[in-house]
Amino acid sequence: MVNVAILGFGVVGSGAAEVLTDNRRVIEKNLGETVAVKRILDLRDFPDSPFGPLVTHDFNDILNDPDITIVAEMMGGSHPAYDFTKACLEAGKSVVTSNKEVVANFGAELLELAAKNGARYLFEASVGGGIPIIRPMVNDLASNEILSVNGILNGTTNYILTKMLDEGADYADVLKDAQQKGYAERNPAADVEGLDAARKIVILAALSFGKLLNPNQIYCEGITKITAEDAETAKAFGCSVKLIGHTELMDGKVLAMVSPRMVPCSNPLAGVADVFNGILVDANMLGECMFYGKGAGKLPTASAVVADIIDIVAHRGKTERAPKFAVATESDYADMSAYATKRCFSFENTDGAAAKIKAVFGDVETVTVGNRIAFISEAMTEAQAEQKAAEVGLNLISRIRML
Amino acid sequence: MVNVAILGFGVVGSGAAEVLTDNRRVIEKNLGETVAVKRILDLRDFPDSPFGPLVTHDFNDILNDPDITIVAEMMGGSHPAYDFTKACLEAGKSVVTSNKEVVANFGAELLELAAKNGARYLFEASVGGGIPIIRPMVNDLASNEILSVNGILNGTTNYILTKMLDEGADYADVLKDAQQKGYAERNPAADVEGLDAARKIVILAALSFGKLLNPNQIYCEGITKITAEDAETAKAFGCSVKLIGHTELMDGKVLAMVSPRMVPCSNPLAGVADVFNGILVDANMLGECMFYGKGAGKLPTASAVVADIIDIVAHRGKTERAPKFAVATESDYADMSAYATKRCFSFENTDGAAAKIKAVFGDVETVTVGNRIAFISEAMTEAQAEQKAAEVGLNLISRIRML
Numbered sequence: 001m002v003n004v005a006i007l008g009f010g011v012v013g014s015g016a017a018e019v020l021t022d023n024r025r026v027i028e029k030n031l032g033e034t035v036a037v038k039r040i041l042d043l044r045d046f047p048d049s050p051f052g053p054l055v056t057h058d059f060n061d062i063l064n065d066p067d068i069t070i071v072a073e074m075m076g077g078s079h080p081a082y083d084f085t086k087a088c089l090e091a092g093k094s095v096v097t098s099n100k101e102v103v104a105n106f107g108a109e110l111l112e113l114a115a116k117n118g119a120r121y122l123f124e125a126s127v128g129g130g131i132p133i134i135r136p137m138v139n140d141l142a143s144n145e146i147l148s149v150n151g152i153l154n155g156t157t158n159y160i161l162t163k164m165l166d167e168g169a170d171y172a173d174v175l176k177d178a179q180q181k182g183y184a185e186r187n188p189a190a191d192v193e194g195l196d197a198a199r200k201i202v203i204l205a206a207l208s209f210g211k212l213l214n215p216n217q218i219y220c221e222g223i224t225k226i227t228a229e230d231a232e233t234a235k236a237f238g239c240s241v242k243l244i245g246h247t248e249l250m251d252g253k254v255l256a257m258v259s260p261r262m263v264p265c266s267n268p269l270a271g272v273a274d275v276f277n278g279i280l281v282d283a284n285m286l287g288e289c290m291f292y293g294k295g296a297g298k299l300p301t302a303s304a305v306v307a308d309i310i311d312i313v314a315h316r317g318k319t320e321r322a323p324k325f326a327v328a329t330e331s332d333y334a335d336m337s338a339y340a341t342k343r344c345f346s347f348e349n350t351d352g353a354a355a356k357i358k359a360v361f362g363d364v365e366t367v368t369v370g371n372r373i374a375f376i377s378e379a380m381t382e383a384q385a386e387q388k389a390a391e392v393g394l395n396l397i398s399r400i401r402m403l
Numbered sequence: 404m405v406n407v408a409i410l411g412f413g414v415v416g417s418g419a420a421e422v423l424t425d426n427r428r429v430i431e432k433n434l435g436e437t438v439a440v441k442r443i444l445d446l447r448d449f450p451d452s453p454f455g456p457l458v459t460h461d462f463n464d465i466l467n468d469p470d471i472t473i474v475a476e477m478m479g480g481s482h483p484a485y486d487f488t489k490a491c492l493e494a495g496k497s498v499v500t501s502n503k504e505v506v507a508n509f510g511a512e513l514l515e516l517a518a519k520n521g522a523r524y525l526f527e528a529s530v531g532g533g534i535p536i537i538r539p540m541v542n543d544l545a546s547n548e549i550l551s552v553n554g555i556l557n558g559t560t561n562y563i564l565t566k567m568l569d570e571g572a573d574y575a576d577v578l579k580d581a582q583q584k585g586y587a588e589r590n591p592a593a594d595v596e597g598l599d600a601a602r603k604i605v606i607l608a609a610l611s612f613g614k615l616l617n618p619n620q621i622y623c624e625g626i627t628k629i630t631a632e633d634a635e636t637a638k639a640f641g642c643s644v645k646l647i648g649h650t651e652l653m654d655g656k657v658l659a660m661v662s663p664r665m666v667p668c669s670n671p672l673a674g675v676a677d678v679f680n681g682i683l684v685d686a687n688m689l690g691e692c693m694f695y696g697k698g699a700g701k702l703p704t705a706s707a708v709v710a711d712i713i714d715i716v717a718h719r720g721k722t723e724r725a726p727k728f729a730v731a732t733e734s735d736y737a738d739m740s741a742y743a744t745k746r747c748f749s750f751e752n753t754d755g756a757a758a759k760i761k762a763v764f765g766d767v768e769t770v771t772v773g774n775r776i777a778f779i780s781e782a783m784t785e786a787q788a789e790q791k792a793a794e795v796g797l798n799l800i801s802r803i804r805m806l
Contacts, residue, residue, distance in 0.1 A: 023548060026547070026548045030545040124543065130689040132542075132544070135542060136538070139538060142434065142713045144426065144706050145426060268674060268675075284426065285705065285709075286534075286696065286703045286706045287697050287700075288696060291692070291695075292695065293690065293692030294692070299689070300690055303686070307543045310542075311542060321434070
């Protein structure tokens with residue numbers, strides 16, 4: 001029997017206990033061993049939970065228990081999650097986590113620490129919730145060079161954008177609805193401003209290109225400025241609007257960014273609706289492949305945490321190949337200002353607007369939506385986009401990158 | 404350095420050599436070792452290929468070479484592929500394969516043989532071409548009970564059906580076009596009659612439920628009877644038509660089947676177009692997740708073969724958890740006649756047709772397409788569907804299962 005400890009008995013933590021219990025039989029069948037929760041660390045007590053008796057408020061009860069060889073950290077936040085993870089790894093205990101904040105901020109150091117101590121640090125649940133993505137990138141795509149990753153990495157914003165597109169509703173109204181349904185938190189900033197997606201794309205960039213960027217240092221634009229008219233404009237061009245985490249190499253440096261994008265319906269990400277996530281990986285031999293599923297939620301995310309536990313048990317006592325990435329230095333960051341994309345421009349549709357647009361942008365196809373005239377430009381940098389938009393001499397309403 | 408041999412230097416076999424060569428640097432980086440092709444078995448010579456000097460016509464040159472510890476079988480067909488695989492495994496060499504025919508027919512025996520001889524038998528490329536699906540099912544979904552799998556598993560038929568839907572073209576015309584483009588073989592039977600998909604769903608069923616059914620013994624209906632009008636009818640109901648491999652447990656027995664299905668646009672499989680494959684797995688904790696990508700083609704498929712080689716090298720000398728499944732006995736097969744689905748019925752639209760339909764099927768919504776009247780029924784078995792269709796007293800044009 002393998003004993004694990006759970007750090008943080010919130011949504012995902014209690015989900016992991018539930019998966020280990022309710023799926024005990026299938027896990028035993030697949031693994032040939034029993035995995036049991038021995039201890040749970042939380043500040044609270046859970047007198048009504050069957051797991052209540054396992055709760056401790058003292059991390060040392062877990063750290064100093066030699067029976068516990070695997071610790072599942074699902075506390076959220078950087079501290080004390082990082083500190084506890086470090087202590088566990090230093091003690092030779094393997095750690096699995098759903099905590100993207102810790103992985104994005106300290107993943108390089110923690111992976112190194114794990115390797116040094118004969119332990120493992122796995123984080124399948126930190127990106128895409130329950131969707132298998134980290135392990136497939138490390139194992140199945142090991143024969144490929146990764147060219148780019150584009151991901152719908154945040155369920156909350158995807159729910160909001162899907163509703164805006166389907167119902168022509170306004171951002172503020174849909175946000176309220178999402179909050180009522182529990183899809184968005186009362187303080188939705190980390191989701192709607194893009195930081196959650198930034199942490200995840202930084203993790204995927206590290207797996208792809210070996211450098212862990214600082215999620216606070218990459219270009220990050222949320223969805224708060226997207227309007228119902230933007231959504232309608234996207235539709236007019238046969239597109240969805242999605243919050244996309246994007247990473248690629250530019251001149252050997254890593255570009256990682258988060259921004260709203262118009263996604264043509266022919267792209268499989270366009271159909272990823274509601275709270276689902278989709279991650280499209282472009283690899284040099286395989287071409288494009290997509291991983292799709294529930295990017296959040298108690299049991300889906302917990303099932304990925306438990307998959308990591310199973311991985312560790314299955315390879316106990318063996319050295320497993322682990323992803324390796326270094327903390328990025330200034331020179332690893334690509335020059336965002338050189339990054340060119342097509343854009344959908346929307347200008348106020350006043351007299352002669354079409355002619356003014358074509359004088360600057362060439363013979364683009366324009367559509368009118370409400371009081372705006374919109375078109376899709378050729379690929380250009382942010383500076384070029386800004387300059388050209390100014391040249392038109394019309395009121396710019398919005399400018400959204402294409403995927 | 405690890406030496407591998409390639410059996411069969413056709414499309415995928417030469418692709419594997421190409422992946423190992425062109426991606427040598429990324430493979431070395433990920434693996435920390437060099438993998439080189441030492442020998443290639445083929446009946447032909449390849450004087451113009453850089454790999455020409457490695458070709459042998461004698462399998463014993465590979466079998467008896469102690470340097471060769473991994474053999475990649477990409478010959479296709481059951482024999483001699485099965486026999487060579489068996490010989491390699493008995494000699495303690497690990498085998499990776501893209502050969503779904505061998506896996507579907509002999510996978511249980513070969514996995515057992517591998518385990519007995521301290522070797523491994525991996526077959527990531529046998530389903531979904533380059534898409535990671537086998538390893539994710541074995542590893543990432545090990546914390547889940549699989550409830551069902553629905554897959555678009557054959558690129559040729561998906562290309563044909565996509566064209567029929569998009570262009571209103573007839574099956575025969577699109578098949579000809581697909582043959583000209585190299586997407587369909589001159590003898591397309593294995594694809595269009597569904598046998599290729601049957602082999603793949605049988606493999607996925609074995610991974611899901613532990614029993615390897617005989618692909619020739621499961622219900623298998625191809626796409627040859629689908630007409631342009633069927634495609635138009637599907638569109639009228641907001642559906643695509645797809646050839647779907649389906650597996651689930653019914654009363655503890657395994658149902659696996661292949662048939663055309665109407666797939667509502669809200670289902671992520673509906674958007675899987677052209678030669679792409681998509682595999683939708685429903686798991687008890689994770690819910691639905693989909694794996695999407697290039698289900699065929701030289702380099703994508705080869706990249707999965709090489710991923711298996713990397714897996715073996717990374718775990719050399721270690722015992723790895725492997726899928727285990729038994730050859731199904733008669734009592735493992737679910738009773739197909741008890742399987743109920745909704746169906747789209749199309750009848751000849753003669754006078755009073757709608758009333759006659761509603762008298763038998765209740766208040767269904769009908770649409771008319773050309774000379775037909777169509778509707779979607781409640782879930783029913785094949786026998787019920789046949790009986791009810793007869794009761795209507797109209798000419799039945801087609802009857803297609805819904806997903």
